[in-house]
Amino acid sequence: MLELKSLKKSYVQGKETIEIFEDLNFTLEEGQRVAIMGKSGSGKSTFLSLVSGIIKADGGSISLKGVSYNDLEESEINDFRATNIGFVFQNFHLVSYLNALENVMLPAKVCNISKPKEKAIELLTSVGLSHRLDHLPSQLSGGEKQRVAIARALIHNPKIILADEPSGNLDEETGNAVMDKLFELIKKNGTTLILVTHSKDVAKRCEKTYELVLGNLNQC
Numbered sequence: 178m179l180e181l182k183s184l185k186k187s188y189v190q191g192k193e194t195i196e197i198f199e200d201l202n203f204t205l206e207e208g209q210r211v212a213i214m215g216k217s218g219s220g221k222s223t224f225l226s227l228v229s230g231i232i233k234a235d236g237g238s239i240s241l242k243g244v245s246y247n248d249l250e251e252s253e254i255n256d257f258r259a260t261n262i263g264f265v266f267q268n269f270h271l272v273s274y275l276n277a278l279e280n281v282m283l284p285a286k287v288c289n290i291s292k293p294k295e296k297a298i299e300l301l302t303s304v305g306l307s308h309r310l311d312h313l314p315s316q317l318s319g320g321e322k323q324r325v326a327i328a329r330a331l332i333h334n335p336k337i338i339l340a341d342e343p344s345g346n347l348d349e350e351t352g353n354a355v356m357d358k359l360f361e362l363i364k365k366n367g368t369t370l371i372l373v374t375h376s377k378d379v380a381k382r383c384e385k386t387y388e389l390v391l392g393n394l395n396q397c
């Protein structure tokens with residue numbers, strides 16, 4: 178399903194080069210659900226951005242569903258991502274001028290999914306936001322924005338969901354309810370999941386947990 182070989186990534190900031198991955202190898206089977214933990218700044222969000230093709234590696238290869246990103250032009254990667262990947266960003270990335278319902282409908286429209294409005298309303302209802310459909314992101318609380326982001330990641334039935342601390346902004350009760358819903362939906366659809374979290378309880382919901390240390394993913 179997902180294979181990373183000898184992946185390299187560093188950031189250049191002024192005169193400093195920040196090495197994140199020097200030789201990362203990782204594989205994931207279809208339908209597996211894994212958690213990734215690790216200290217702040219260890220490179221977890223960078224890892225998800227690489228897997229989604231949002232940022233480019235400096236070396237090595239990533240292939241998802243047998244498609245190597247090295248063989249794709251940028252526009253092809255964007256299309257591939259829109260069809261196959263659902264992303265829940267650490268800082269939501271909701272479109273500020275679209276309301277909750279329109280934000281959730283966006284991937285469905287890009288992928289030409291039928292009945293986007295009905296599906297978006299169903300998903301927003303399932304995360305407890307049926308009363309906030311017409312709110313803009315600036316009119317939603319942090320936890321509500323996070324739930325909109327989760328609904329948006331699920332609407333086009335992606336093969337894989339990449340979630341960056343999806344319950345990090347929620348109180349425990351809401352966080353558990355949103356995680357219950359996320360896991361219910363991905364189990365029903367057989368969706369593969371990579372979940373970045375700082376919570377051991379959230380990680381326990383996954384089949385495997387890895388810790389990102391010094392550019393390596395070590396199974397816990």
Ligand SMILES: Nc1ncnc2c1ncn2[C@@H]1O[C@H](COP(=O)(O)OP(=O)(O)OP(=O)(O)O)[C@@H](O)[C@H]1O
Pocket residue numbers: 188189190195197215216217218219220221222223224267
């Ligand atoms: N675009 C960038 N340019 C320069 N440095 C960056 C950039 N993005 C991230 N970094 C640095 O790379 C390191 C890894 O960042 P990343 O966001 O992947 O960490 P993280 O493990 O997700 O942390 P957190 O748990 O705090 O979200 C950090 O030290 C960060 O400052």
Ligand SMILES: [Mg+2]
Pocket residue numbers: 221222223267341
């Ligand atoms: Mg992060």
